[in-house]
Amino acid sequence: MKNLALVGIQWGDEGKAKIIDHLAETSDVVVRFQGGNNAGHTIVVGNEKTVLHLIPSGVLHKNTINVVGNGVVFDMGVFLHERDSLIAKGVDVGPSRLKVSEICHVILPLHQLLDRARETSKTKIGTTGRGIGPTYSDKAARLGLRIGELAYPEKIRPTLKTWYDEKCVHLKNLGHEEIPSFDDLFNQALAHFKKVEPHLVDTSRFLHDLDRKGKRILFEGAQGTLLDIDYGTYPFVTSSNTSAGFAACGSGLSSSQIGYVLGLTKAYTTRVGSGPFPTECQGADEETGKLIAKKGNEFGSTTGRARRCGWLDLVALKRAVELNGVHGLALSKLDVLSGIKTIKLATHYEIDGKRTQDFPNFWIHEPKAIYEEVEGWPEFPGTQKESDLPSAARQFIQRLEEYTGVKVAMISTGAKRDEMIVRDSKLLHKS
Ligand code: IMO
Numbered sequence: 001m002k003n004l005a006l007v008g009i010q011w012g013d014e015g016k017a018k019i020i021d022h023l024a025e026t027s028d029v030v031v032r033f034q035g036g037n038n039a040g041h042t043i044v045v046g047n048e049k050t051v052l053h054l055i056p057s058g059v060l061h062k063n064t065i066n067v068v069g070n071g072v073v074f075d076m077g078v079f080l081h082e083r084d085s086l087i088a089k090g091v092d093v094g095p096s097r098l099k100v101s102e103i104c105h106v107i108l109p110l111h112q113l114l115d116r117a118r119e120t121s122k123t124k125i126g127t128t129g130r131g132i133g134p135t136y137s138d139k140a141a142r143l144g145l146r147i148g149e150l151a152y153p154e155k156i157r158p159t160l161k162t163w164y165d166e167k168c169v170h171l172k173n174l175g176h177e178e179i180p181s182f183d184d185l186f187n188q189a190l191a192h193f194k195k196v197e198p199h200l201v202d203t204s205r206f207l208h209d210l211d212r213k214g215k216r217i218l219f220e221g222a223q224g225t226l227l228d229i230d231y232g233t234y235p236f237v238t239s240s241n242t243s244a245g246f247a248a249c250g251s252g253l254s255s256s257q258i259g260y261v262l263g264l265t266k267a268y269t270t271r272v273g274s275g276p277f278p279t280e281c282q283g284a285d286e287e288t289g290k291l292i293a294k295k296g297n298e299f300g301s302t303t304g305r306a307r308r309c310g311w312l313d314l315v316a317l318k319r320a321v322e323l324n325g326v327h328g329l330a331l332s333k334l335d336v337l338s339g340i341k342t343i344k345l346a347t348h349y350e351i352d353g354k355r356t357q358d359f360p361n362f363w364i365h366e367p368k369a370i371y372e373e374v375e376g377w378p379e380f381p382g383t384q385k386e387s388d389l390p391s392a393a394r395q396f397i398q399r400l401e402e403y404t405g406v407k408v409a410m411i412s413t414g415a416k417r418d419e420m421i422v423r424d425s426k427l428l429h430k431s
């Protein structure tokens with residue numbers, strides 16, 4: 001129970017940063033282990049909002065060390081910009097408390113160009129355009145640049161030039177003509193590297209040492225299980241494994257050190273970008289979808305795109321609980337559903353006229369969601385007390401627990417830091 005992994009178990013944007021920020025108070029280290037600056041993690045303290053894309057969400061707590069693990073794809077420019085914004089807010093982001101793995105793969109400007117150029121092809125994924133897919137592709141193809149290697153410019157220059165020439169051909173084939181010169185690209189990377197270098201360490205060894213000393217490590221997932229490259233709604237997914245199991249690979253710790261897995265879901269569902277979404281509010285539910293979007297402020301914190309909104313999908317959720325080995329659920333945005341008369345929960349899918357509770361291959365099948373309706377509830381205060389929750393809201397939580405077979409351990413009741421019910425107080429203790 002010492003260490004804990006928090007993962008989103010929908011299509012991202014579940015409100016992970018708020019939970020991390022909460023748990024960081026009793027943690028020593030917060031680690032990002034996958035994804036990159038496609039993530040948009042928002043923390044609200046008082047009236048001040050901080051949006052983080054790459055730096056772990058524990059950074060606002062003075063006593064934490066924040067680590068960007070090897071599984072993350074790393075945009076040096078974004079990191080430096082984010083670091084400077086935090087410095088401007090008076091946050092200490094010095095190298096002693098902000099560490100970056102020296103073997104993170106680097107996102108280069110051509111990765112972003114490729115990401116955007118590919119989006120004009122037939123299968124538009126609706127990516128964030130941050131170069132995530134092309135960088136992970138290069139990693140898997142063994143063509144990538146690992147950040148620590150920039151300390152040896154003369155050694156890497158020839159291979160990087162070959163890489164550059166290949167990418168230029170590719171980009172031109174996709175109709176992209178304006179490409180920065182190799183020298184500009186290389187010099188910019190080296191200039192950025194000089195500023196990032198003090199933060200670099202062997203994060204695996206670093207984390208093992210802290211773990212051995214009994215420090216509490218919090219793994220911060222990005223995106224969500226339904227965007228997982230293997231088990232998400234492929235090909236409308238991101239390019240990393242977003243599930244809790246990857247917390248080990250992406251940090252250099254072992255799977256036995258992950259500890260407790262907390263799976264975070266909203267009380268409804270959203271997705272940004274293209275792809276299947278069986279419980280999307282459409283037709284007669286369209287207005288409710290708009291209401292949820294407005295009340296829940298469902299606009300992307302990375303790209304500003306409007307998020308598609310829909311009902312809670314229990315079929316997908318149960319699958320995600322299984323894939324992650326979720327020990328406890330965290331529930332966010334319960335307050336957003338307040339005032340809706342009847343709330344729907346998808347309990348089955350219908351495929352070719354047959355009902356199922358299995359999560360299908362969405363590239364082949366187009367399931368229709370089958371719903372159960374439950375009573376809505378009135379507005380309630382952004383509270384820390386369970387007794388403030390209306391009884392219908394408590395019944396909704398109970399139904400979620402029954403269906404997934406996992407208890408709800410935390411309930412977020414508003415955007416602010418303290419608007420949170422912690423049902424399982426063990427979550428806030430080291431053992
Ligand atoms: P957080 O951590 C929501 C989605 C994109 C697109 C797909 C692929 O804030 O929950 P990519 O740029 O990763 O190649 O895009 O994944 N996506 C997210 N959706 N929240 C995120 O992160 C996301 N990161 C990627 O919209 O559909």
Ligand code: MG
Nearest residue numbers: 012013039040
């Ligand atoms: Mg997001």
